[in-house]
Amino acid sequence: MITTQDRRFRLLQRAAQKCAAESGNLLDTLRGREDYQPEFEYFLDLIKEPTAAATERRSGRTAIRLLCIQAPLELIHAAGFQPFRVFSGSHAASALATQGIPALVCPLLRAVLGEMALDKANLSGHPWILPTTCDWVVKLPEMSALTGLPSLPEFHWMELPRLKNDGNSRKRWMDEIWRLKDFLEKTSRHAVTRTALLASIEAYGRAADAFQKLKTSRASGRLSPVWFLLVGNAFFLDAVENWTEQVNRLEKALFAPRVGQNRHARIFLAGSPLVFPNFKLPFLFEEAGLWVVADDLCSSERLFPGKTFIADTSVFGMLSTLAGRYHQGCLCPIFADNDRRINNILGRRPEADFRGVVFEVLKGCHPYDLESFTLEKGLKAQDLKFIRLETDYSPEDTRNLLTRLEAYRATLEEA
Amino acid sequence: MAMTMTRTRYLSGAESKLQEIRWGFQHLSFLVLIYGGRFGIHLGSAVPCFACPFVPGCGGYCYLMGLQGYIGFGMRTLSTPALWAAFGWMVVFVILVAVFGKAWCGWACPFGLIQDWLSAIRKKLGVRERIVSPAAQKHLTRLRYALLLYLVFTPPLVTAGVLPEDFYLAFCNICPGKALLPLFVGETKYLGLNPDNAVTLGLSFTLLFITGGTLVGMFFKERFFCLLCPFLTLIHLLKPLTxxxxxxxxxxxxxxxxxxxxxxxxxxxxxxxxxxxxxxxxxxxxxxxxxxxxxxxxxxxxxxxxxxxxxxxxx
CATH class of the missing domain: 3.30.70.20 (Alpha-Beta Plaits)
Structure with missing residues (x-):
């Protein structure tokens, strides 16, 4: 007789196989590309095993799980931990978390719940840090319980103020940063020293510099947007020092601009995060003849919103700067006063020379959905062609999206 | 060494050299304004930063000193050459400010450089910098204007005999630059009390008190004295021309x-x-x-x- 437990086990087994196939197929596709170079192998290896356990093995540090990027990575690193971002673009994992939760849950969070179901053994012993960003993130523990997952082990909430340009909000966020420091010190059982914090800021500064070079390479056509996205996705899967070294190595080894790149129309990509193995859109962009020269995705360029300038090298001074950078400097649409986000896109225009903006919304991602309308208005006023794509992790809408993108490309050429 | 270089680069974010150029320029300016006179360099009496005349062999005179002197002497003598000299230096000052604006404060002021040295030591020690809140800044702005008014209106009062002669160069007598900058040429006499009379004693005591407070402030707050400096206000008043x-x-x-x-x-x-x-x-x-x-x-x-x-x- 087959019990519910057996059925659940089989379901998980099938989902695990599908996830592996999904990821494996994409890795094979990437390896088979014309522009494949051996230097990509490091990043492909990281992506192949995107678990906290593997990341701990590679980095030699205990992983602290994060969902969003508002917790200062430098502080986590200085406390001796490896920041590990729990995100997933797996359609198979997303399909696993359907029962007991609303139908229109953000696919990313749904996939995270699915990954958690597949990765139960790894949940224990890994502290979590959750900044209160969107509603789905805030409700993650509740959804995790509703879908039958065990409660998350150790948890640290960071209450993220939704106002950036307000003195009180900034003070509250600063308090949260100090609370995070206390939490990390308590968890690691040693103090975050000034020297360690300085060293971490330097390490992430070097990573930002390396990534900046890759951005230039992408804009100049030396690096395909697909590979660029992969490198960004691999950021949390190894020690920052190793990742930086490999990015620099890759940048040096990149070939001359790809033949035919000039025929592509240059676009800016904005919207919800694109996470491996959900590379549906980047491939469609290529097929439609669009080249992403710049983006503001939190899984890509926004990993490094800019350099960290430390004017005061005391622990207070450094934390204060980091607090500002991760709060005021954050362009996530969850903020009430995010009107300057458009400036980031317009500011990139002279250097990246794009003619249009593609705004991608994951179904159920309400803040991005809403902000797309605001941006559309502002960007069109600046003579930029705008297209809004609403999609999820399923491959069903591929043809439809491609048709729309091809038509969009035609409008760019007319412009 | 390599570690130090890397650290400096990533903490400052300096891929270009502007701040290094500024740092170099500040030191060059310090050398010229403190020791220039010993090598025949003198930039006159209208330097828009703390080129202290109490430093023997300095390379120029701070216009704040000049301004007090011209107002005082100009009104006292009312002689044509003195008035023309006062007017001439004022024109030079306005031109210098019109061309370089506040860069005098950030790039050339020797007293600013001393503050930057202290900040560098504080940073090296990892001591937290104190932040001046916007509310406190408003009070300090009032104080800065009050100091400028004190500087401008004391000389006529001395000329008119309302205040004793010892109030001549009233601001210089309480300026911490007078106590600290001469130390760089080995001159320590302004660090003591002047017991000639009650006014000199009071002014020299005030100078020491302000200098001590300024030194402490400069250590804990970057460019602390600039928040009080009347030069900042004076140059700002000429902003439409800069x-x-x-x-x-x-x-x-x-x-x-x-x-x-x-x-x-x-x-x-x-x-x-x-x-x-x-x-x-x-x-x-x-x-x-x-x-x-x-x-x-x-x-x-x-x-x-x-x-x-x-x-x-x-x-």
């Missing part, structure tokens, strides 16, 4: 606040959505531009021509 200005492109700003964090004068107005962000306490040190991660969001214009702009790599 060719060098800090200009913001509001459309390029993402509002990250890095500029205000980096500003040694804690100017929060840098974050505002307007083009003119040249606040009255700005010293044009360009730290904000170095910290700004947005291309062209903060710019330094000279006669309307953009000479430096912020960028992802650092201004």
């Amino acid at each position: 060719a060098l200005g800090l200009v913001k492109t509001p459309n390029a700003c993402t509002g990250c606040g890095s500029c205000a964090h980096a500003c040694p004068m804690d100017i929060e107005a840098l974050e505002e959505d307007r083009a003119d962000v040249q606040h009255d306490t700005c010293i044009q040190c360009c730290q904000c531009m170095k910290a700004c991660p947005s291309h062209d969001a903060l710019n330094l214009d000279f006669f309307g021509v953009r000479i430096v702009s912020s960028s992802k790599g650092g201004a």
